[in-house]
Amino acid sequence: MSAKIVVVFNQKGGCAKTMTTMQLAGTWGRMGLRVFVVDMDPQNTAKLWELQASSDQPFSADVESFAPLKKHFVDKLEPLLEKFDVILIDCPPSAESDVPWTALLIADYAIIPVIPVMDNVWASKIAEELVLKARAERSAADGPLQAAYLLSMNRKGKVFDVCLEALKKDIQLPILKSRIGMRNAYPECQLYGCTVGDFAESTASKEVEMAATEIGKQIGLKFTKQKGSKHE
Numbered sequence: 001m002s003a004k005i006v007v008v009f010n011q012k013g014g015c016a017k018t019m020t021t022m023q024l025a026g027t028w029g030r031m032g033l034r035v036f037v038v039d040m041d042p043q044n045t046a047k048l049w050e051l052q053a054s055s056d057q058p059f060s061a062d063v064e065s066f067a068p069l070k071k072h073f074v075d076k077l078e079p080l081l082e083k084f085d086v087i088l089i090d091c092p093p094s095a096e097s098d099v100p101w102t103a104l105l106i107a108d109y110a111i112i113p114v115i116p117v118m119d120n121v122w123a124s125k126i127a128e129e130l131v132l133k134a135r136a137e138r139s140a141a142d143g144p145l146q147a148a149y150l151l152s153m154n155r156k157g158k159v160f161d162v163c164l165e166a167l168k169k170d171i172q173l174p175i176l177k178s179r180i181g182m183r184n185a186y187p188e189c190q191l192y193g194c195t196v197g198d199f200a201e202s203t204a205s206k207e208v209e210m211a212a213t214e215i216g217k218q219i220g221l222k223f224t225k226q227k228g229s230k231h232e
């Protein structure tokens, strides 16, 4: 079966695109899937993250930077489609880049990470417009482009509740039930080249597994393991 393509994008920088990509990639990897991450950020954050892992406990997904290829990264995907179950594309932040647009034309699923604060709410409208434009551009042979927002760096507080309500009023695309909280465990993963599920079970590992399962079900990913860390 051909790999499912998942693009993680939002024109806004710092909204957790790379965090979302890497946590989902490693989690799906531990759930028994063959996962490939395309790092399209010229800063190579995803690739550098993977390189932090020790050789006896490698990151649970393959990560490569195709960023220098810009929109031509798609030419590299063909041979990967049969080798992997899922390919995640971590997009660069810039609105001027044509990488998100190119990815949206070929993807099965678009995840838009969004922090419940107003600057993210305003920017999400631009991201959503790009998804709707891509849907209109695609032919029936391309299959459907599913898309959803993923609340990231979520915190308790009235300001976040108010901003979430503003987001809901503003958008057409659905918001995933799973939410990713603001937690130290997330940046800690960059130090060790892992995901939150590689540490002891925690609120973070449970919320990431929930997101991986929720999105996985929507695109028909078949998990062979429920969960389990690389330390098992």
Ligand SMILES: Nc1ncnc2c1ncn2[C@@H]1O[C@H](COP(=O)(O)OP(=O)(O)O)[C@@H](O)[C@H]1O
Residues within 6 Å of the ligand: 012, 013, 014, 015, 016, 017, 018, 019, 020, 045, 093, 152, 153, 154, 180, 181, 182, 183, 184, 186, 187
């Ligand atoms: N859930 C989270 N909890 C705490 N810190 C986070 C969380 N998600 C992301 N971060 C941190 O926020 C910053 C921006 O996240 P990143 O994934 O790099 O954003 P983007 O790829 O959209 O630019 C990074 O320093 C990252 O470590």
Ligand SMILES: [Mg+2]
Residues within 6 Å of the ligand: 017, 018, 019, 041, 045, 091
């Ligand atoms: Mg990034």
